[in-house]
Amino acid sequence: MTPAQIEAFFATLQADNPTPRSELEFSTPFELLVAVLLSAQATDASVNKATRRLFAVANTPQAILALGQEGLESYIKTIGLYRSKARHLIETCRILVERYGGEVPRTRAALEALPGVGRKTANVILNVAFGEPTIAVDTHIFRVCNRTGLAPGKTPLEVERKLLERVPEKYLQHAHHWLVLLGRYVCQARKPRCWECKVARWCDYEPKTPAPTR
Ligand code: SF4
Numbered sequence: 001m002t003p004a005q006i007e008a009f010f011a012t013l014q015a016d017n018p019t020p021r022s023e024l025e026f027s028t029p030f031e032l033l034v035a036v037l038l039s040a041q042a043t044d045a046s047v048n049k050a051t052r053r054l055f056a057v058a059n060t061p062q063a064i065l066a067l068g069q070e071g072l073e074s075y076i077k078t079i080g081l082y083r084s085k086a087r088h089l090i091e092t093c094r095i096l097v098e099r100y101g102g103e104v105p106r107t108r109a110a111l112e113a114l115p116g117v118g119r120k121t122a123n124v125i126l127n128v129a130f131g132e133p134t135i136a137v138d139t140h141i142f143r144v145c146n147r148t149g150l151a152p153g154k155t156p157l158e159v160e161r162k163l164l165e166r167v168p169e170k171y172l173q174h175a176h177h178w179l180v181l182l183g184r185y186v187c188q189a190r191k192p193r194c195w196e197c198k199v200a201r202w203c204d205y206e207p208k209t210p211a212p213t214r
Contacts, residue, residue: 006150013178022124024047024051029130030059032124035051036125037116047079049078073086092114092116104125119136123176135172135176137159141179145159148202
């Protein structure tokens with residue numbers, strides 16, 4: 001994609017959804033961190049169902065530590081990999097209390113040092129909770145960037161670096177959400193819904209999927 005095409009691509013996504021939001025429910029940076037930690041290989045809906053109950057009784061590192069491993073597991077056991085997620089979360093809460101006064105740190109290095117937090121999770125926290133212009137490359141964004149030609153790359157890190165070079169600064173704040181939503185609902189893995197895609201004009205993917213016939 002040329003710079004002019006990239007501009008038009010994001011202008012279209014912006015016009016369609018000016019203030020995109022995370023589909024995970026949260027009201028504090030800590031709640032977002034918990035939700036993102038729990039969301040690996042799980043749907044946002046399943047995470048929201050569990051965190052609604054969990055946050056009603058424990059939405060601070062101190063309160064989750066007080067629940068203990070088993071107490072925490074009882075709230076999240078409907079989510080895949082809940083045992084290891086509970087272990088990571090308890091350990092993360094301990095570090096937040098001991099080193100950061102119970103607050104979520106705002107630097108990439110400190111976030112990535114937390115158990116269960118990788119580059120992608122750190123990028124989500126920096127972008128969504130703290131408004132930093134970062135882009136977390138998940139499976140949806142990786143696919144969309146390669147198909148469209150927006151930021152092709154062999155690894156999520158390569159795609160992330162290209163995105164940061166290519167996406168105009170004014171779109172960086174919301175680029176993550178726009179691309180996730182495009183990948184989740186339109187540019188789907190098995191069969192992209194090109195016939196109803198608003199950015200099809202600027203997308204390199206060929207042949208485009210035709211509209212289904214009835
Ligand atoms: S035109 Fe098709 S391949 Fe391109 S972004 Fe849209 S859905 Fe994906």
